[in-house]
Amino acid sequence: MEIGLFIGSIGSAGTVSGQVQQVLEAEQDGFHSFWAAHIMDADIMTIFSMAGKITNKIQMGTAVTPTFLRHPIAMAQQAITTSSATQGRFNLGMGVSHKPVVENRFGMKFHRPALHMQEYLEIVRTLAAKGSVSYEGKIFSATTTFTLSERHHLPVLIAALGPRMLKTAGQIADGTITWMAGPETVKTHIVPTIQKAAKEAGKDKPRIVVALPLAVSDDKPAAFNKASEHFERYGDLPSYRAMLHIEGVESPAEMAVIGDEAEVEEKLRGFAAAGATEIAAQIYPVGLDPVASVARSRALLKHLVGRI
Numbered sequence: 001m002e003i004g005l006f007i008g009s010i011g012s013a014g015t016v017s018g019q020v021q022q023v024l025e026a027e028q029d030g031f032h033s034f035w036a037a038h039i040m041d042a043d044i045m046t047i048f049s050m051a052g053k054i055t056n057k058i059q060m061g062t063a064v065t066p067t068f069l070r071h072p073i074a075m076a077q078q079a080i081t082t083s084s085a086t087q088g089r090f091n092l093g094m095g096v097s098h099k100p101v102v103e104n105r106f107g108m109k110f111h112r113p114a115l116h117m118q119e120y121l122e123i124v125r126t127l128a129a130k131g132s133v134s135y136e137g138k139i140f141s142a143t144t145t146f147t148l149s150e151r152h153h154l155p156v157l158i159a160a161l162g163p164r165m166l167k168t169a170g171q172i173a174d175g176t177i178t179w180m181a182g183p184e185t186v187k188t189h190i191v192p193t194i195q196k197a198a199k200e201a202g203k204d205k206p207r208i209v210v211a212l213p214l215a216v217s218d219d220k221p222a223a224f225n226k227a228s229e230h231f232e233r234y235g236d237l238p239s240y241r242a243m244l245h246i247e248g249v250e251s252p253a254e255m256a257v258i259g260d261e262a263e264v265e266e267k268l269r270g271f272a273a274a275g276a277t278e279i280a281a282q283i284y285p286v287g288l289d290p291v292a293s294v295a296r297s298r299a300l301l302k303h304l305v306g307r308i
């Protein structure tokens with residue numbers, strides 16, 4: 001199982017130059033990948049394009065870019081450019097987001113999300129592979145040809161949790177990126193559903209990137225309380241609430257990987273055994289010294305690279 005880092009509402013350096021530096025430091029520490037949310041911060045594809053110039057091997061990916069803000073032609077255009085700027089090390093993660101976000105924040109109608117993603121994905125994948133598309137769907141239409149001759153393989157993953165979206169991920173995409181999914185959910189729901197769809201479509205086994213909150217701490221109650229403070233809001237969203245139900249827990253804080261080094265390593269090995277191909281760890285600080293707390297968690301993850 002590959003180990004990467006993930007920044008979102010927690011962990012971002014807060015500046016463009018700082019986030020570029022974070023990618024470089026992740027590569028220097030030996031991490032396989034660096035993932036970032038693409039909704040409330042700077043344009044992360046631009047940041048990855050900048051980071052591509054000062055890095056050599058680390059994979060970079062969006063986790064995830066909301067589809068409702070971009071026409072699929074625009075999404076493909078930016079992703080292909082980012083892929084070129086990173087020498088083929090960019091992974092496009094896309095998601096429909098959630099009804100409250102789309103309707104209350106974006107001011108748009110959250111309409112037929114499963115069909116929206118299927119059509120959107122078909123257009124993006126076709127443009128990434130061939131550079132041209134002629135598509136007429138029920139929601140999207142797209143007819144264009146890109147002139148850029150340089151083209152790298154562009155892995156495309158989607159945020160898929162429910163059965164229909166997982167089927168689309170297995171049949172059309174390269175895999176899924178999960179959030180608020182525990183090892184039991186990965187083992188009994190995510191893996192069998194997406195792998196069945198991929199097999200039926202004659203595709204290789206899909207990637208399963210598990211994004212998760214993580215804190216190495218001897219004070220597990222404090223780590224749990226801090227997780228509640230940061231992540232409790234995810235329990236209000238139906239798609240995540242469904243994952244909590246499958247896992248048999250009540251609180252999003254129970255999805256955080258917490259404990260001392262041995263306990264966190266054991267839990268990460270549990271995800272590998274469940275079928276996760278990669279983890280994207282969102283480190284969050286616990287205690288009176290947040291810098292030391294983050295450094296401790298990062299040190300363990302660095303140690304585990306290539307060992308799980």
